[in-house]
Amino acid sequence: MRESWPVLILAISLFALRSFAQPDARPGEPVVRYDGYRVVSVVIRDFRDVRTLESIGIEPFGCEVRHDQANDFLVPPDRFDALVATGMPHMVTIHDLQPLIDAERVRLSAPIARDASWFQDYKNLSAVEAYMAELAALRPDLVTQIDLGVSLEGRPIKGLRISNDAVDLGRCKPAILLNSIQHAREWITVMNAMFVADHLVRNYDDDAYVRYLTDHAVFYIVPIMNPDGYVHTWTVNRFWRKNRRPNPGGSFGVDLNRNWGYQWGLSLPGGAGGSPFGSSDVYWGTGPFSEPETQRVRDFVLTHPEIKAHNDIHSYGQMILWSWGWSPTPIFNAPEWHDIGQEMNARINAVHGKTYTYGPIYTVIYPVSGSSVDWFYGTRSGILSMSYELRGPNFAPPPSEILLCAQETLPATLFQAEAMIDRYRFIADWNRDCSHDIVDLLDFIADFDALDPRCDLVPDGDLDILDLLEFIQLFSEAR
Ligand SMILES: [Zn+2]
Incomplete structure (x- = not known):
């Protein structure tokens, strides 16, 4: 395990208080452009470097900033000279972000070859919903569509339930909930969640391991938990993160992964955790569960006591994370979670050679209050709640990364389900309420x-x- 990066933790917090400095877009507003914006890899030595960048209006581009390493920052065209003047070692990795977005739009507006894999390129909300319906129609014996309720703007939050109910073990089957797109711009996460569904459905008959998992567990897969934000990234601002809550003062959006009702709204060391300011990209909202999207998933979980594992899928940074986000204190299950995380990384590594860092959110990324992972672990009796940061290299990976990414995390996700089954066999749950008492x-x-x-x-x-x-x-x- 890595040691913690305490200084860094403090550092992230402060710039986490700031937003991407993009104008808030209202429906019908012109598309947000990133002309001349560079993505620059800057070597961050300590907290002062981060402060320096912050003071000249340069924000982190990724979800993490690590000490003594190069980290991605988003540099507006009029800020680049100021960066150079700091003398900090840096390398421009993207010279202009806008052509990348333009190319993506052109590519995605072209019709896809009929015989191409669905995972060849990114899919918008309606395409994802259509594919969920297709999978349900393909194997009605395994798949049912679920609807968790509507978002702030009235879009249904849909998902799939996958299990073979014909195999009745005579006891509660534990369930794993996979969700993605709490953060709207992390498109690769949708494909990742859908790939798990696709794999289970298409390989049930021929793959004994898939059959074992699908017989002994339930998979709930909610690929687009934040449909309003997701639509916004497809139509107005490619790098939008939050939901679309209109905030007092004219800004938009709550960071859903700061809005969960466990250790919500904490100002952690150095100001980390989240932000009370609506304009911030990590704004935690007006109260715990103030947002319909977090409410819907919470209510679904509260009415499904069989949910004993969870994976909140994000990008990017190649990580496997667990609680706590709000505290540096190790969780009760730390040794066991460490072993599971280690095995998940080994399985990822065996596919395409990528290494994912694993450990608690607080020390591996930064302190976070009101995160989903902490709510699941902290209020649902210590269930196996984890989170991925998938591969990048940024929020808009080329489509060639989709399958590679999905292939490498699939065995890790399945292992998480297997570990859940081992933990929750419910051998004496006579009344089938998914608890032993x-x-x-x-x-x-x-x-x-x-x-x-x-x-x-x-x-x-x-x-x-x-x-x-x-x-x-x-x-x-x-x-
Ligand atoms: Zn995220």
């Missing part, structure tokens, strides 16, 4: 007394003391 024991005894044939656990056609002892044994083994 004394009620299960009492219910079993009541059914046993009523001569319920399901209680014949040592199957010999008789209900006797052996069955009772068997249940007590299972109950004592259960977590």
Whole structure:
């Protein structure tokens, strides 16, 4: 494991208070342009370097800034000379961002060859929804469409439920929830989540591992949790991050991944955590769960107690993250999560050789308050909640990265589901409420007394003391 970067943590916080300095776009407003904006890789030695850049109006482009390494910054055309004047070592990696966006738009407006893979290029909201419907139609025995409710602007937040319900294990099946696009501009994450769905559906019949996971677990996949922001990135501002909440003062958007109701609104060391200012890219909103999008996912989880794992998919930076985001204190499950994260990275690495850094959000990226991962871990009894930062090299990776990225994280995501199944076998969850408690024991005894044939656990056609002892044994083994 890496050591923490305490100075850096402080550093991120301050520039996290600032936004991308792009005008807020209203519906119908002209498309936001990035003419002459450079992406510059700058070597950051310490906190003072970050302050220096901040003071001349240069913002980080990625989701992280690491100490003693080169980091991406977005440099407006009139700020480049000021950067050069600082004398900080730097290298321009993109000389002009706008042609990249233009090329992407031209490419995406062209019809896609009929026989091409769906994962050949990025897909807008309606294309993703259509593909979800297609998968559901392809395997109605495995897939159902789910609707979590509407966003601020009234768009449905849709997803898929994938499991083979014909395989009834006689107990609760634990579920993993994958969500992406809390941050609108992270397009590759949509493709990543959809690839998992696609893989499960198309390989169920021929792949024993896929069949095992789909029989023993439920996959909930919500590829576009922030549909308003996503549409905005396709129509107005390619690098929009937040939802589309109109804020007092005329700015737009709440950072959904600062809006969850666990340790919400904390000003962490150095001002990190999020921002109380609407114009900031990390604005945490007017209160915990002030936003319909976080409310919808929260309510879905509260009504689905079988959800025992979670992965909130972001880009970019090649990381596997877990709690805490709000505190440097290791979580109770830190050793176990570390082993799982290590194995996930090994499986990623085995595919295309990429290495993902793994560890707690606080130390691997920066302090974050009100994150989804912390809410899942902190309020849902320590479930296996994780988060990816996928590969880049920026928020608009060329389409050739889509499949490579999806291929490498797929085995890691499946391993996370496997680890969940191992943790939550529910062997003594007699009332199938996805928890083990004394009620299960009492219910079993009541059914046993009523001569319920399901209680014949040592199957010999008789209900006797052996069955009772068997249940007590299972109950004592259960977590
Ligand atoms: Zn993100």
